Amino acid sequence: MTALIIGIVVAVASIPLFKLWERHNLKKNRRAWREAAQRRGFTYVQDREALKVRLCHFKIFGLGHSQRVNAAMSGRMQDAEITLVDYRYVTGHGRNRRIHWQTICVLSSPSLNLPHFFVRPEVKLLDFFGKMFGGQDINFDEDPQFSKAFVLQGHDEEATRRLFDHRVRRHFARYRGRRLQIEGWQESLMVHDGKVRKPGETKDLEDLAFSFFGLWR
Helix, strand or coil, X not given: CHHHHHHHHHHHHCCCHHHHHHHHHHHHHHHHHHHHHHHHCCEECCCXXXXXXXXXXXXXXXXXXXXXXXXXXXXEECCEEEEEEEEEEEECCHHHCEEEEEEEEEEECCCCCEEEEEEEECCHHHHHHXXXXXXXXXXXXXXXXHHHHEEEEECCHHHHHXXXXXXXXXXXXXXCCCCCEEEEEECEEEEECCCCCCCCCCHHHHHHHHHHHHHHC
């Protein structure tokens, strides 16, 4: 028995403290998401890897390395399936390692029929060089303010232009300066703004996602 206890102590001691802290917080976080799902009548997503595979066509799930769905829940609202995801990925290594953590909202509905598109705020210097090396950015001569504020990409440029009519671009103008990222594909719409939210404090993100859903449903 003494040898077993010593073995456990040695094993625990060999784990870096930050790893123990991370595991503790992750368990606490998942418990909070499970409780929030129960309060709302949503389903807590048990198979997080399957969810990641289902959403892998969205750009954010291909960024960096060590991608992980920490927790997620899904339910139905306003004629759509809503999935809220606590997600992180890592860029860089060693001293340059950076963790990117955000809460993502995905809406899915047969009332959507979207060509693929991706939109985010423009980063002046980075996107200037990106265009030099062939990076896509769909601009509108009739709306230079939108074109200066956002990078818009799409597999079918003409379909994307039709989708982003003056009404849609005017709606986007409300969010100029925010770290907003929106991607659409067929029946699904993904929205996040780079922020992490507690599972019971996602209403602003949901409202944001549904404001765009209402444009295209």
